[in-house]
């Protein structure tokens with residue numbers, strides 16, 4: 001792997017000075033930073049390749065189409081999908097989940113059930129509430145314990161032939177817990193239910209293999225994987241995508257249109273109405289190339305070292321409350337904590353004065369915060385460009401915040 005200094009040099013934003021301090025960017029769970037390799041792909045696209053795809057006979061359009069479709073193949077290979085037509089480009093995880101939930105909202109009926117978990121991001125709760133309202137299906141929730149670990153026994157009791165879809169996250173954005181999705185998928189399939197996995201927080205750190213998991217749908221966002229915002233992907237098994245009604249109507253998603261009836265395009269285009277985020281798709285492909293240039297296991301191993309180091313140091317701070325699974329082998333590099341008697345927002349504000357970017361609040365997972373009866377947490381989440389020295393500065397910053405606030 002490249003040295004940490006070489007990696008950091010790929011990310012221009014890491015040279016920024018924030019509040020007179022070098023930026024320490026620990027908000028990777030919200031969005032990761034973008035390396036030059038991806039920025040250059042974006043510049044090249046708009047400088048030399050910009051055209052609408054799949055329609056023009058002219059050379060530029062064909063070139064843009066090739067680049068976009070090559071990016072789809074990169075996503076396919078990365079997640080080990082059987083076919084590139086099982087990869088839909090979307091605007092991101094939220095869009096991906098809404099696409100599936102909207103389809104099942106039309107396919108389900110009263111008496112059917114959807115299962116989510118107590119640990120979900122709002123993106124994997126609200127679309128299912130909407131689908132249940134439309135169809136008359138009901139929503140069930142897998143409970144979690146105080147570590148945020150899902151109760152698989154309770155899950156088994158929720159499962160029945162009424163279960164149509166189970167939609168769970170792979171990794172918690174609020175706590176970093178890696179959930180046992182292999183077992184969740186296997187048990188769901190035994191009752192004939194379909195499984196969607198929200199992989200937004202897993203894909204930057206692990207390399208999910210959709211065939212090995214036998215998952216039915218897998219949703220990701222490029223902007224958490226060193227790519228741009230506004231683009232992501234949905235993997236879906238071909239036979240399920242064929243059954244699912246289209247999400248949006250428009251250009252590019254049809255075979256033939258007449259006022260009586262339209263017929264839809266083949267996969268994946270049936271789900272890609274309108275002009276897509278062409279540049280975003282191409283840049284997503286460049287981000288995947290970038291991750292592979294570092295090595296997926298190398299990224300995961302290094303981030304795990306950062307996690308172990310940070311947790312050990314944090315544990316020495318008196319009055320700190322750490323959330324999430326204590327078994328760090330079941331965690332990605334996300335750390336949620338509070339200082340006793342101090343509001344997380346105030347900690348975040350003081351850290352920002354020191355140039356340290358963390359997230360504070362409910363992290364779009366209010367049910368988790370309700371479980372702990374807290375307004376939110378401070379969340380530090382690491383990426384491959386973070387360093388042990390940055391963690392030392394962060395620890396000093398927390399101690400300083402604690403002194404000032406208590």
Ligand SMILES: *Cc1c(COP(=O)(O)O)cnc(C)c1O
Pocket residue numbers: 029030091092093094095121123124169171172173198199200201221223
């Ligand atoms: C970020 C995130 C989402 C939403 O992703 P968008 O890119 O905002 O659509 C959903 N689920 C999890 C677990 C996330 O971390």
